[in-house]
Amino acid sequence: MKRAEDMKRVFQRAGLGIDPDADERMFADVLQARRQTTQNPITVFDRGRTIMRSPFTKVAVAAAVVVAGVIGVSLWKQTGSGLALADVLARMEQVQVYRFKMSMTWQMEGAESKPIGEGTLLVSQTLGERSAFHMDHPFTGQLVSQETFVLLPQRTMTMLMPNEKKYAIVELDDAAIEAWQGENDPKRMVEQVLKCEHTSLGRSVVDGVEVEGFRTTDTRLLGGGPLTGAEIKIWADVQTKLPVRLEIDQSAPGKGHAHVAAHDFEWDVPVDAAEFAPVIPDDYTPGPPLWQVVPKRK
Amino acid sequence: MIEDKLLILGLRRGRPQALRQVYDKYKVQLLRLAIGLVGNAHTAEDIVHDVFVRFAQSADRIGLAGSLRSYLITSVVNGVRNHVRDRKRHGETILDHAESRLSPELGPAQWAILSEELASLSEALKQLPYEQREVVCCHIETGMPLRQIAALQNVPLNTVKGRYRYGIEKLRVLLDGKVER
Numbered sequence: 386m387k388r389a390e391d392m393k394r395v396f397q398r399a400g401l402g403i404d405p406d407a408d409e410r411m412f413a414d415v416l417q418a419r420r421q422t423t424q425n426p427i428t429v430f431d432r433g434r435t436i437m438r439s440p441f442t443k444v445a446v447a448a449a450v451v452v453a454g455v456i457g458v459s460l461w462k463q464t465g466s467g468l469a470l471a472d473v474l475a476r477m478e479q480v481q482v483y484r485f486k487m488s489m490t491w492q493m494e495g496a497e498s499k500p501i502g503e504g505t506l507l508v509s510q511t512l513g514e515r516s517a518f519h520m521d522h523p524f525t526g527q528l529v530s531q532e533t534f535v536l537l538p539q540r541t542m543t544m545l546m547p548n549e550k551k552y553a554i555v556e557l558d559d560a561a562i563e564a565w566q567g568e569n570d571p572k573r574m575v576e577q578v579l580k581c582e583h584t585s586l587g588r589s590v591v592d593g594v595e596v597e598g599f600r601t602t603d604t605r606l607l608g609g610g611p612l613t614g615a616e617i618k619i620w621a622d623v624q625t626k627l628p629v630r631l632e633i634d635q636s637a638p639g640k641g642h643a644h645v646a647a648h649d650f651e652w653d654v655p656v657d658a659a660e661f662a663p664v665i666p667d668d669y670t671p672g673p674p675l676w677q678v679v680p681k682r683k
Numbered sequence: 684m685i686e687d688k689l690l691i692l693g694l695r696r697g698r699p700q701a702l703r704q705v706y707d708k709y710k711v712q713l714l715r716l717a718i719g720l721v722g723n724a725h726t727a728e729d730i731v732h733d734v735f736v737r738f739a740q741s742a743d744r745i746g747l748a749g750s751l752r753s754y755l756i757t758s759v760v761n762g763v764r765n766h767v768r769d770r771k772r773h774g775e776t777i778l779d780h781a782e783s784r785l786s787p788e789l790g791p792a793q794w795a796i797l798s799e800e801l802a803s804l805s806e807a808l809k810q811l812p813y814e815q816r817e818v819v820c821c822h823i824e825t826g827m828p829l830r831q832i833a834a835l836q837n838v839p840l841n842t843v844k845g846r847y848r849y850g851i852e853k854l855r856v857l858l859d860g861k862v863e864r
Contacts, residue, residue, distance in 0.1 A: 400800065400801060401714060401715050403711065407793060411710075411728075412706055422743075
């Protein structure tokens with residue numbers, strides 16, 4: 386491998402300098418990010434890291450992840466109108482399997498809002514999670530589509546990208562499984578959400594169901610960062626005490642406004658384990674996922 | 684490895700100088716890797732900047748069992764891959780021929796100052812298919828073992844060995860006369 390050794394020397398000779406002023410500015414950004422993170426320690430909905438380059442898609446997927454995380458949670462304290470956090474928590478703990486849909490719209494500054502994405506999620510406390518997202522990038526028009534399967538018995542996360550005919554499989558170790566389960570524990574989520582300020586929106590009717598609405602603008606729930614105008618609204622069935630609709634609004638300065646809604650909830654739905662089994666088509670080849678939500682490790 | 688774990692622990696305990704040490708320790712290596720992979724200094728700077736920002740935001744969640752160095756390197760590779768994918772979906776010709784030429788001259792807000800040798804090397808790297816470029820840069824710039832690169836690329840080890848061999852050979856031809864014999 387003499388040629389390889391020669392080439393290594395070429396790399397070693399090729400010098401790189403650092404401009405000290407630019408370097409200080411870069412580090413100032415990094416330090417500021419650290420300070421913002423430590424000043425906003427609530428990470429209850431940050432279920433992992435999202436690997437994406439597009440700033441818009443980051444926002445949209447982050448919002449989707451937030452919605453997926455919030456679904457096991459009730460945001461409200463005692464409001465005086467009948468719903469109490471303890472009641473909701475007790476009801477939520479009885480749910481083993483639930484399914485819901487998501488829809489996303491994007492409004493460029495000075496333009497009309499338009500739909501750009503939709504998704505479905507099926508969550509089982511024992512089997513895992515299956516989700517499918519399809520997004521139409523508002524800037525580039527690119528179609529982003531991915532199915533994700535988190536299989537607890539098999540300890541794997543499988544991602545299918547139909548547009549690219551690619552797939553990726555990630556093995557989950559004990560720590561990852563434990564983290565995934567811990568972060569889906571409603572008790573733990575509620576305990577942290579209770580630390581946030583929120584208000585009641587009163588009673589109304591959503592999708593033909595009498596609900597009570599709740600609202601929070603605590604941006605720590607959305608991970609902080611460069612988003613503004615963040616708002617979460619939840620409407621819960623006053624009879625079943627389970628969520629009927631959930632909405633997230635957030636703006637990215639200079640880019641536009643994202644609206645994400647979770648709806649069409651089905652609670653305690655019958656489920657077959659086969660629904661969670663990914664089927665990888667024969668013509669798919671291994672490839673990097675479009676995004677990978679990895680349970681954070683303790 | 685132990686030094687990195689101590690830095691992460693220090694960072695978790697609120698010591699900003701630990702963040703500075705991580706930044707100073709890895710910035711040049713990550714910048715070199717990104718420049719080699721993406722072939723554009725400004726884009727490489729953006730990618731490495733984002734990697735450090737994400738590290739600063741998520742340091743509390745990074746396990747001490749793993750390697751900080753591998754984490755940062757993999758983050759840069761993923762950042763470049765996403766950039767490449769975004770460009771492809773824009774319908775733009777990427778990297779191989781269309782990125783702006785690297786210049787060793789310093790721009791007004793440029794973080795990385797490229798020597799003429801590095802600019803020439805990056806130009807040559809851009810002529811390689813991306814998979815070969817990734818293998819060559821990861822192995823030579825970071826010392827990442829080929830077996831680890833095979834896992835990163837999700838391909839057999841022999842495929843990576845072939846990409847490395849072909850990549851080196853093509854670089855040698857492109858840099859003919861500049862390779863020390």
